[in-house]
Amino acid sequence: DVKVTQSSRYLVKRTGEKVFLECVQDMDHENMFWYRQDPGLGLRLIYFSYDVKMKEKGDIPEGYSVSREKKERFSLILESASTNQTSMYLCASSPGVDPNSPLHFGNGTRLTVT
Amino acid sequence: GEDVEQSLFLSVREGDSSVINCTYTDSSSTYLYWYKQEPGAGLQLLTYIFSNMDMKQDQRLTVLLNKKDKHLSLRIADTQTGDSAIYFCAETADSWGKLQFGAGTQVVVTP
Numbered sequence: 001d002v003k004v005t006q007s008s009r010y011l012v013k014r015t016g017e018k019v020f021l022e023c024v025q026d027m028d029h030e031n032m033f034w035y036r037q038d039p040g041l042g043l044r045l046i047y048f049s050y051d052v053k054m055k056e057k058g059d060i061p062e063g064y065s066v067s068r069e070k071k072e073r074f075s076l077i078l079e080s081a082s083t084n085q086t087s088m089y090l091c092a093s094s095p096g097v098d099p100n101s102p103l104h105f106g107n108g109t110r111l112t113v114t
Numbered sequence: 115g116e117d118v119e120q121s122l123f124l125s126v127r128e129g130d131s132s133v134i135n136c137t138y139t140d141s142s143s144t145y146l147y148w149y150k151q152e153p154g155a156g157l158q159l160l161t162y163i164f165s166n167m168d169m170k171q172d173q174r175l176t177v178l179l180n181k182k183d184k185h186l187s188l189r190i191a192d193t194q195t196g197d198s199a200i201y202f203c204a205e206t207a208d209s210w211g212k213l214q215f216g217a218g219t220q221v222v223v224t225p
Contacts, residue, residue, distance in 0.1 A: 041217055066186035092156075107155050
């Protein structure tokens with residue numbers, strides 16, 4: 001089974017801190033994604049990457065950046081955390097260009113910014 | 115951008131059928147998905163349908179697609195308490211796995 005592991009289940013950070021959310025997948029997937037989930041809004045795509053060192057903006061990239069130095073790892077960075085970034089963050093991966101292959105999700109990181 | 119809309123809440127009695135509805139706006143959608151999220155967990159794929167199909171059945175799950183009306187539904191037969199979860203409708207028009215999700219429907223199954 002594909003495993004997508006997010007390093008933290010819960011994080012509490014202060015406004016202005018730099019925050020790193022880490023995600024690792026073990027199935028050699030090309031594509032990786034960061035979503036945030038908010039009640040009533042569903043999942044919104046922040047950034048995605050379809051190859052090492054490649055990144056593409058999603059629908060809500062403002063206030064975030066990403067890093068993909070290795071194929072298995074995709075990091076989400078909040079340069080200066082703000083309270084409106086309090087949310088559930090979900091990482092996902094998928095293999096190459098086959099639309100049959102679904103996204104595989106991690107269990108999420110619940111971030112609270114105080 | 116593209117929109118995917120779902121009702122936010124559904125209550126159903128154990129043993130009854132549940133029907134969760136979804137509408138989408140992107141006419142170039144090629145695949146449509148249903149994901150399930152249980153409390154404290156990520157999303158898991160339940161089923162998907164290709165846009166040239168009208169219906170897909172998988173055990174207790176039936177997916178109906180009306181491409182003309184851009185309407186997708188998920189029917190769960192003989193709903194059980196373990197079916198209580200949030201169900202997300204999603205669509206994609208590309209092959210990279212970049213999905214557009216709805217807001218999710220919270221399904222509560224009562225005894």
